[in-house]
Amino acid sequence: MNYSLFIIFLLLNTSILADTLSDRLSNFSQQKKLHGSFVETWRSGYLNEPLISKGELSYQAPGRFRKVIEHPEPVEQIIKGNRIYISRDGETEIVQLSNQKNLAVGIYALRDVLEGNESSLLERFKSNYSQLNSNWVLELEPRVKQKAKLITLHGQGNYIQRVLILYHNGDSSLTEISNDILK
Amino acid sequence: MKSKLKILIGLLVIALFFMYLIAQLRVVSDIGQFMPTARHDPQLQALMSELQNGPASTALMIRIHDAGSSTLADFSMRLRQKLIKENEIFREVRNGEEAMDWQEFERLFPYRYLLSEKSDWSSSGLHKTFQQRLVDLRSGAGAVLGDMLGTDPQLVFVKYLHGLIELTGPIKKHGVWFDRQQRSALMLLQVHGEKLELDLMQNAIDQVQKSFISMSPEATAQLEVAGPGVMAVETRAAIERVMHQMTLVIVLLLMIVFVFAYRSLRSLILASIPLASAILVALTVTQLFFGEVHSIVLVFGIALLGVCLDYPLHFFSHLRPDQTPVESLKKIWPTLRLGGGSSIFAFLALLGSGFDGLSQLSIFAASGLVTALAVTRYILPYWLSSDCIKPRLWSVHIEFSFKKRILIALILLMLPVVLIIQSDIFWETSIHSISPVPASARERDQDLRHSLNIPEVSHVFLLASEDVNSVLLASEKIEKSLNELKDLEIISSIWSPSQILPSSEVQYQRQLSLPSSKELKQNTEKALKGLPFRLAAFEAWVKLVETSRDLEPVGYDEILSTPLAVILRQGLFKYQNQWVGVVRVGGVRSNAELHNWLALHPDVKSSYVEIKRATEHLLNEYRKTTFERLIVVVIFLGIVVLLWSRSIHDTIWVLLPVGIGILSGIAMPLLMGTAINVFHLLALLLVLGMGLDYSLFFNRTNGGKLEQQQRFHAISISALTTSSAFLVLAFSSVPVLAGMGQTVSSGILGCFLSSWLLACPQEKSHKEEII
Numbered sequence: 022m023n024y025s026l027f028i029i030f031l032l033l034n035t036s037i038l039a040d041t042l043s044d045r046l047s048n049f050s051q052q053k054k055l056h057g058s059f060v061e062t063w064r065s066g067y068l069n070e071p072l073i074s075k076g077e078l079s080y081q082a083p084g085r086f087r088k089v090i091e092h093p094e095p096v097e098q099i100i101k102g103n104r105i106y107i108s109r110d111g112e113t114e115i116v117q118l119s120n121q122k123n124l125a126v127g128i129y130a131l132r133d134v135l136e137g138n139e140s141s142l143l144e145r146f147k148s149n150y151s152q153l154n155s156n157w158v159l160e161l162e163p164r165v166k167q168k169a170k171l172i173t174l175h176g177q178g179n180y181i182q183r184v185l186i187l188y189h190n191g192d193s194s195l196t197e198i199s200n201d202i203l204k
Numbered sequence: 205m206k207s208k209l210k211i212l213i214g215l216l217v218i219a220l221f222f223m224y225l226i227a228q229l230r231v232v233s234d235i236g237q238f239m240p241t242a243r244h245d246p247q248l249q250a251l252m253s254e255l256q257n258g259p260a261s262t263a264l265m266i267r268i269h270d271a272g273s274s275t276l277a278d279f280s281m282r283l284r285q286k287l288i289k290e291n292e293i294f295r296e297v298r299n300g301e302e303a304m305d306w307q308e309f310e311r312l313f314p315y316r317y318l319l320s321e322k323s324d325w326s327s328s329g330l331h332k333t334f335q336q337r338l339v340d341l342r343s344g345a346g347a348v349l350g351d352m353l354g355t356d357p358q359l360v361f362v363k364y365l366h367g368l369i370e371l372t373g374p375i376k377k378h379g380v381w382f383d384r385q386q387r388s389a390l391m392l393l394q395v396h397g398e399k400l401e402l403d404l405m406q407n408a409i410d411q412v413q414k415s416f417i418s419m420s421p422e423a424t425a426q427l428e429v430a431g432p433g434v435m436a437v438e439t440r441a442a443i444e445r446v447m448h449q450m451t452l453v454i455v456l457l458l459m460i461v462f463v464f465a466y467r468s469l470r471s472l473i474l475a476s477i478p479l480a481s482a483i484l485v486a487l488t489v490t491q492l493f494f495g496e497v498h499s500i501v502l503v504f505g506i507a508l509l510g511v512c513l514d515y516p517l518h519f520f521s522h523l524r525p526d527q528t529p530v531e532s533l534k535k536i537w538p539t540l541r542l543g544g545g546s547s548i549f550a551f552l553a554l555l556g557s558g559f560d561g562l563s564q565l566s567i568f569a570a571s572g573l574v575t576a577l578a579v580t581r582y583i584l585p586y587w588l589s590s591d592c593i594k595p596r597l598w599s600v601h602i603e604f605s606f607k608k609r610i611l612i613a614l615i616l617l618m619l620p621v622v623l624i625i626q627s628d629i630f631w632e633t634s635i636h637s638i639s640p641v642p643a644s645a646r647e648r649d650q651d652l653r654h655s656l657n658i659p660e661v662s663h664v665f666l667l668a669s670e671d672v673n674s675v676l677l678a679s680e681k682i683e684k685s686l687n688e689l690k691d692l693e694i695i696s697s698i699w700s701p702s703q704i705l706p707s708s709e710v711q712y713q714r715q716l717s718l719p720s721s722k723e724l725k726q727n728t729e730k731a732l733k734g735l736p737f738r739l740a741a742f743e744a745w746v747k748l749v750e751t752s753r754d755l756e757p758v759g760y761d762e763i764l765s766t767p768l769a770v771i772l773r774q775g776l777f778k779y780q781n782q783w784v785g786v787v788r789v790g791g792v793r794s795n796a797e798l799h800n801w802l803a804l805h806p807d808v809k810s811s812y813v814e815i816k817r818a819t820e821h822l823l824n825e826y827r828k829t830t831f832e833r834l835i836v837v838v839i840f841l842g843i844v845v846l847l848w849s850r851s852i853h854d855t856i857w858v859l860l861p862v863g864i865g866i867l868s869g870i871a872m873p874l875l876m877g878t879a880i881n882v883f884h885l886l887a888l889l890l891v892l893g894m895g896l897d898y899s900l901f902f903n904r905t906n907g908g909k910l911e912q913q914q915r916f917h918a919i920s921i922s923a924l925t926t927s928s929a930f931l932v933l934a935f936s937s938v939p940v941l942a943g944m945g946q947t948v949s950s951g952i953l954g955c956f957l958s959s960w961l962l963a964c965p966q967e968k969s970h971k972e973e974i975i
Contacts, residue, residue, distance in 0.1 A: 063346050067354055067741030074342045088344075096343040104281070104379065109343065115379020117281070117301045123347040168350050190351060 042150040043139055045157060048179055050137025055080040057198055059088075065192040078198065084132055100128055123168045127186050127194070130161050130172045134181070146172070214583050218481060221488040229487060230496040262295075262395045264408060264431045265652040268416075269388035271425040277378030279416075279425060280389035286415040287393065293408050296394035296770075300374075300381035308767050309365060315758045316361040317718055317749065318711040319704075323358050325719045330731035333358050338735060354741050355748055368704060368771065374656050383655040390656050394770070395433065402440055405433035430649045438645055439938065446936040447503070454929045464596065465921055466520055471593045475516035477584060478576040482512045486572035493567050494560075500940075501561065504886055505568035507944065510929075511547065511893045512576035514922045515540055518901065519580060521595050521918035524910075529585040536901075537581060543900045544577040546844045547893035550837040554889075562830065565886065573893075597913040598920075602961065609962050616864045616958045620871035627871075631827065632879035633820055654791075663792055665811040667785040672760050675776065675785035676707035678811075682787050685808045689789070694798055696791025701775035704768055711757035721750040787811075827882040834885055834892075838862075841896060858903050861958035862895035869951025873943055876934075887944040891951030894926065898955050902963035916960070923956035 056079040063072040076090040086100040097108040105124070107114045118125040126145075133142035142148065146161035161172040168188050175183040184196040268279050280299045287297045312319065324330070337357055340349060352359070374381045374390055381390040395408045409429055416427045462472040483506055490497045490505075518540060523532050551573070554566035604612065624630070665686075667678040683700040690698060702710070719727065724746050729739055763772050775786045792798055802809040841862070846855040869891045873884055901915045926948070933945025 061344070063341055065341075065346065067738055068736050069738050070736045072338070072342050072736065074344075090343060093342060094339050098344065106379075107343070115301065117379070120302065121348060123350065124344075127347070168347060186347075188347070188350075192346060192350075194346060 040152065042148060042159065045150065045152075045159070046134065046137040046139050046142070048137075049135050052080075052135065052179065053082045055135075059199070060197045061090075062195045062197075063192070064195075066190065080135055083136055086128070086132070100132075122165070126163055126167060126169045127172060127184065130174070131181075131184065134159065134174060208586075210582055211586055214481075214579065218484060221484050225484070225487055225491065229491055231499050231502060261432050262397055262405075264393040264395060264405075264412065264429055264433060265649070265656055266391035266393065266412065267383070267388045267428040267430075267652055267655070268391075269426055269428070273382070273386060273389075274378055275425065276382075276389040277380045279419060280380040280391060282419050283412075283415055284391065286419070287412065290411055290415075293395060293404070293411055294393050295396050297391070298381075298393070299389070299391040300376050301379050309361075311762060312758065312766060312768075313356075313361055314748070314752065315711075315755060315762070316356065316364060317752045318714050318755065318758055319706065320360050320364040320367075320714075322714060322717050323360055325717075325724065325727060327727040327730035330358075330727055331733075331735075334731055334735050334737055338737075355745050357742065357745060368768065381656070388655070390652070392656055402433075402436055406437050409434060409437060428648060428652070430645070430652045432649075435645050435649060442936075442938050443503070443941065446933060446938060446941050450929055450932045453932050454925065457925050457928055461921055461925060465917065466593050466595050468593050471516075471520055474584060474587060475513060475520065477587075478515055478579040479509060479512045481579045482509050482572035482576035485575040486568045489571040490564055490568045494564055497568070498561060498564055501564040501568055503941075504883075504944070505565055505572065507887075507930075507948070508551075508565070508569045508890045508893065509572040509576065510890065510926055511897060512572065513925075514894065514897055514918070515544070515576055515580040516584060517918045517922050518915075519584065520593050521597070521914045521921075522911075523588075523593055523595065525591060525594075529588040533581065533585045536904075539900050539904055540577065540580065542844075542848055543893075543897040544573055546841050546896055548573045549844065550841055550892065551889065553837050553840055554833050562833070562886075569889070595914070595917055597910075597917050600916065604961070606964075609964065612961050613860055613864075613958070616954070616961070617860075617867065620864070620867035620954070623871040623875050624867065627874040629874060629877075629879040631824075632881035633824065663789050663798065664813050664815060665787040665789075665808070666813050667787070667811055668782045670782060672776070672778075672783045673708050675783045676702045676705060677709060679775075679785045679787050680707055680710060682808060682811060685805060686787070686789060689798070689801055692797075692801070694793050694801060695789040696793075697789065699775065699788040699790065701772060701785050701787075704772045705758065705760065705763050705776070708757040715753050715755070718749055718753050720753075721746050724749055823882065827885065830882050830885045834888060837889070837892065838866075841892070845896075845900075854903070857962060857964055858896075858899045861899040861902075861955050861962055862892060864958040865891045865895040865951045865955030868954025869947040872950030873946040876946055878939070878943060878946065881939075881943060883940045884943045884947045887947040888951065890948055891955060894922070894952055895955030895959070898923070898959040899963075902959045919956060919959070923952055927952045927956075 057077070059076060059078050061074045061076075063074075074090050075092045076088065078089075079087045084100070084102060086098075088098040088100075090096040090098075094109070097106075099106040099108075100118075103118045105116045105118060105121075105128070107116065116124070118128065129145055130142070132138075133145070142161070144164075146163055148162075149160040151158050155178045157176050159174040159176075161174070163169055163172075168190070169186050170189045171187045173183075173185045173187075174181055175185075180198075182198055184198070186194045188194075266283075268276050268283070271279070281301060284297050284299045284301065287294055317323070324333075334357065337349070337353060340346075352362075356362075375384065375386075376382065377386050381392075382388065383390060393408070393412070395405060397404055412429055413427065458472055458475075459469065462475070463469060466472075486505060486509065487497060487502075490501065518536055519529075519533050522536050523529060527535075548570045551566050551569040554562045665679075665682050667675050667682070669675050669678070679700045680702045683698055683702065686695070686698050689695045706714075728742055728746065732739055732742075760772075760776070763769060775788070777784055789798075802812055838859075842855060842859055845858050846852065849855055849858065866888055869888050870880060870884070873880060878884075898919050901919055904911070904915065928949075930945045930948035930952070933941045934949055936942045936945060
């Protein structure tokens with residue numbers, strides 16, 4: 022490789038390379054607004070086949086998520102602070118995240134990562150961060166025992182590509198994110 | 205030496221009483237304890253006891269208003285978070301967003317099919333259920349549903365618990381409770397403690413207000429706190445405020461009067477010794493007899509003991525330089541003894557009333573008066589030298605002919621009588637007018653109670669039995685009948701303990717409607733056709749349903765070990781040896797319509813109690829008894845005076861001013877638009893005691909100009925200070941205190957004027973030795 026080209030490649034990638042979790046989180050914390058689409062797959066022992074839902078996700082710092090499930094049934098979920106607003110069939114239900122630990126655990130993981138809030142993340146989870154080139158994997162194990170056993174975030178550079186939540190009873194939820202979502 | 209010994213013994217006894225009070229005194233402030241007990245109706249008594257001491261008494265209701273609904277919801281949520289941290293004060297903080305801790309209810313999970321309404325077990329019904337769960341899973345509820353899907357796919361248990369919460373909570377907006385107009389966010393707090401404790405409640409109210417202010421709300425957002433505790437705290441503050449004002453007026457007045465009338469401030473200290481001793485002994489004796497002293501007894505009792513201040517006044521005014529203090533006292537002692545003794549026996553007559561409040565008051569006043577008399581007679585004279593107090597005597601001596609006295613008596617008598625006759629009101633029949641709680645606080649409480657959908661306590665159906673299941677069966681029967689009222693929209697809600705804990709019979713019926721495992725398996729298999737669920741995933745559920753068919757019905761104790769206990773206890777509790785059930789109705793459209801319906805349903809009507817009416821009936825009984833006792837006391841005094849004076853003529857002239865004073869004490873509140881209640885009658889006892897004292901002294905044997913001056917001096921000071929002090933109370937915002945102030949100030953003035961104008965002191969006769 023041409024030496025000058027190599028320098029340019031390095032300069033272009035410094036923003037997406039992070040050797041440590043702190044660096045990775047620091048990069049994420051600079052993102053203020055994100056948007057993309059997702060496919061979520063729910064696998065469970067009581068199902069013959071996985072359940073799939075699709076829709077759009079958006080994030081606005083600090084801490085505001087919007088998840089719109091478009092298929093098969095329209096549902097809108099907005100997360101603001103400690104509350105999740107679930108709208109379905111014209112009715113909105115508000116759930117306090119602190120009251121729904123099993124629902125909240127995945128949201129806390131994603132929010133802490135996107136906000137770059139390392140202290141909060143490490144308070145809630147034991148973490149294991151690894152990186153190969155621009156691909157990285159962050160494994161998060163809840164410190165307080167609950168239904169979720171392990172949350173794994175897969176990403177490339179400043180993209181989160183997949184969020185996998187494994188539950189103690191063998192159930193799992195995989196959210197695959199595409200386009201510029203959550204970069 | 206002998207006198208010093210008496211003083212020493214007296215001081216020792218007082219010191220002992222003081223030490224006892226420090227260690228043992230227990231003042232209770234609950235007005236319910238002073239009120240009459242429903243002795244003839246144990247069920248009603250049980251309900252009132254539960255209302256006064258149960259969880260309802262420690263609840264605080266909060267309303268946040270005057271801002272946009274989302275802002276209000278935000279305040280509600282943030283305030284809840286702040287108050288939850290104050291878990292030493294608040295046992296529970298609810299605003300509709302709280303989640304249930306399923307583990308606390310785990311014990312009831314196996315009984316879900318016995319506790320809930322029947323489910324649809326058909327294959328089509330189950331198909332709909334599974335379809336709904338599929339939607340839940342695709343909406344991201346998988347983590348929440350979790351294993352519950354495999355053990356309770358119909359979510360019967362969740363619906364049972366949510367149903368109970370809905371039953372006891374208001375509507376929701378933005379995830380928190382709002383009123384029906386959706387203009388105010390609502391919260392319900394439960395303060396620690398089994399019963400209402402005013403200091404704890406005050407602390408809780410302060411904490412709520414402090415937390416709200418710290419959230420820096422928009423200038424327009426307002427916080428309101430209501431509940432029995434708030435009313436009690438506000439009432440206590442109002443009473444304390446008035447009592448402080450009264451004390452200040454009394455102290456200032458006494459200082460001015462004593463400096464002017466006796467040229468000595470030391471005399472004020474000496475004059476307060478009999479009163480202070482009387483209060484100390486009265487407190488000790490009441491505490492010993494009853495194990496507690498009610499705060500109303502304390503206030504009224506101390507007021508009644510105000511007559512004790514008259515004893516040293518008489519003594520000081522009758523001091524003469526040519527006599528030793530002991531000799532001066534001995535001269536007036538027979539009159540003092542007669543007046544004091546008659547009052548003591550009069551108060552003791554209240555003992556037989558059968559009402560705890562009156563009995564406490566009787567013991568308090570009687571023991572206090574005995575003490576004051578004894579201290580005045582046996583201690584006070586030995587602390588004085590004959591020249592230490594030089595009264596500045598004055599007198600306005602008027603002596604009318606017999607005919608003129610008759611005329612004056614008629615005028616003085618007729619004046620209050622005309623006022624009483626002309627008044628449109630006489631007896632107070634509304635409990636609200638007697639309650640020391642301000643009307644605005646009561647209205648706020650009622651309004652918030654309605655908004656929070658807290659079952660009303662004004663219309664209840666009471667059921668009692670020795671067996672808890674019989675009560676539950678009866679409550680189910682009543683509820684069934686009351687549903688007709690709901691259909692007619694005469695009421696909007698029914699709250700029954702059987703909604704939480706059904707009777708054994710209903711639980712058995714529900715068990716019978718459960719499908720066998722074979723039937724359920726077949727129906728489930730059919731229901732799952734076309735759906736992605738595996739049949740094997742629901743095997744555990746099929747087994748659990750089968751197990752439910754053989755369970756013993758849930759009992760009271762099982763519910764009591766869960767958080768539902770607080771709700772259940774409001775409608776089902778044990779009182780003495782009886783189980784009492786309370787079915788409540790809410791949103792009554794019209795009392796008349798409700799009563800008309802009840803008239804057509806005598807079986808339901810037999811359990812119906814309108815608390816307000818029942819309480820008013822009790823209070824009327826209380827007032828009637830107190831009035832009868834007052835009449836007995838007057839008759840008793842008449843007999844005592846007759847026996848001592850041995851003359852009907854003298855007895856009439858001695859008692860006439862007392863009668864005029866009592867009539868004045870009744871007429872004044874009526875003139876000011878206040879109907880007579882039990883507290884006016886109690887205040888008349890003070891008028892009675894002091895009036896008799898005035899009349900006896902004015903009618904003492906004529907001992908010359910000096911003695912006329914001395915008695916006028918003493919009585920005018922007493923009348924001036926007493927009526928002025930009670931005049932402060934007459935304008936109080938607390939009805940009980942205002943009533944007392946109006947009655948005493950006007951009654952005492954009436955007694956003084958009539959005793960003075962109608963006095964016909966006898967020339968030396970056989971009475972000299974007596975009065």
